[in-house]
Amino acid sequence: MSFTVTAESIRLTDTALMCIFCCWYVRPLTCSTYSLPSIIAWRGDKEAIDSYGPAANGNAFYIVSCDIMGALGKTHFKHVVLPELPERYITALADSEEEESDDDRKPLQEPVDELTALLRKADRLHSCNGAEKAQGLNALLERKAEFDQKCQYLWRLSRAYADAHDFAVDLAEKKSCAENGKKVGEEAISFNPQCAEGHQWYAILCGLLSEYESIQNKIKNGYLFKDHLDKAIELKPEDPLSYYLLGRWCYAVSQCTWIERKIAATLFGEPPSATVQDALQNFLKVEEISPKYSKFNYVFLAKCYKDLGQRSQAQQMCDAASAMNIQTKEDEEAQKELDSFVASL
Structure with a gap:
């Protein structure tokens, strides 16, 4: 049984869900319904479509009528030839479909405590x-x-x-x-x-x-700093901030004077130990985890390379730091340190 639906027979006020079969593809369409009260939503399967073949032409669809599905099964399809719709209808259909699909995908939100x-x-x-x-x-x-x-x-x-x-x-x-x-x-x-x-x-x-403590407490806090950063990295090994901070600690320790090491050894038995190479590896780890992590990370990479005699790499890090915009207070401090460092490079 076949019939033709004209554009004038489409009612844009309804939002019935129909399943339209076209060229081996099932497409749920949320839009205005055709002026046929017998057409109700029904989701078919590929087997049902295969048994009837693809649409006869680009405007032909198979529409399932659920009124007769229960009594007569999948063998009763109504063949409908649709005209080309005016643009205003197409826009309305697309908008309606998008709105419903967005709502369908939206998860239920639980109250936030x-x-x-x-x-x-x-x-x-x-x-x-x-x-x-x-x-x-x-x-x-x-x-x-x-x-x-x-x-x-x-x-x-x-x-x-x-x-x-x-x-x-x-x-x-x-x-x-x-x-x-x-x-x-x-x-x-x-x-x-x-x-x-x-x-x-x-x-x-x-x-x-x-920064506000005595030498003894300063050194004590330095040990605590290192121990807890190690623990943080153990628990969350992909956090770039921890590696950046550990790099800063290693670099600071590598720059300690002989007298500072002697005081640490006197107070705690063993002075903290770290090299510029240790610092470099931590700053490189930051870049590996999160490229362009911060302007300061590039500044300290430049310092490490300079101390290791690798001036060309140091210049590359300076260029990378200069290319980053200043967005935070820390970036402002990093820029000041970069300007001072570049002058000595």
């Missing part, structure tokens, strides 16, 4: 480049009484203290941020010793605090 919402807010503020980054500390401190036994909260609070430290102007405020951040970081590790971020940010706060 308060801790998750807070952690997401903290992550968003940390990712900011301006002074807004420092606002994360207050946002987290406001909920400390509720979540101060959650490692995921605590290591972010430690990180927020580090961010606040970087934006503080007063020296006493900077030291206070470093002290509080280190304390919170230690708490995070005590709740979950297997949290890589907990070890990573505890190490960072140890490094920040060492």
